[in-house]
Amino acid sequence: MEPLGRTSEGPRSSRFLQLDYLYTPSNDVAADARLFTELIGGRLAFAVEGMGARVAMIELTEGPPHILLTDHLEGDRSIYIYRVDDLGKAVAALKKRGLKDERRLEIPMGPCSSFVLPSGHRIALYEASRPDVIQHFLGRKDF
Incomplete structure (x- = not known):
């Protein structure tokens, strides 16, 4: 079986374009952000508070994946958030491979679908229909 991220049609038809974010649960986002910046040397791109x-x-590197620390994520495992060029096709391919219980949601950058693998690992796919929205958050420090 061919990996979902690569197809026989060539690299331009790849369903997984890139791992953009590690959506990571945190009991104290401010404290964890300080650890990632002061102890590890990362850059705080934004710290926003809203809707509870x-x-x-x-940002630990110039490019993705970036770490998103959040206090509203259930569980203790990160969600690997992959950008795809066609969310519908990518989700259909995962379902064809046996993944179930798709959870649809909206993230600021566009529509998103998440799955929990049988092992408990979590992945999400999103289509960047609003790629410039992240610029709105950069530099913002609510806490």
């Missing part, structure tokens, strides 16, 4: 939740984006 805190989210901080940490």
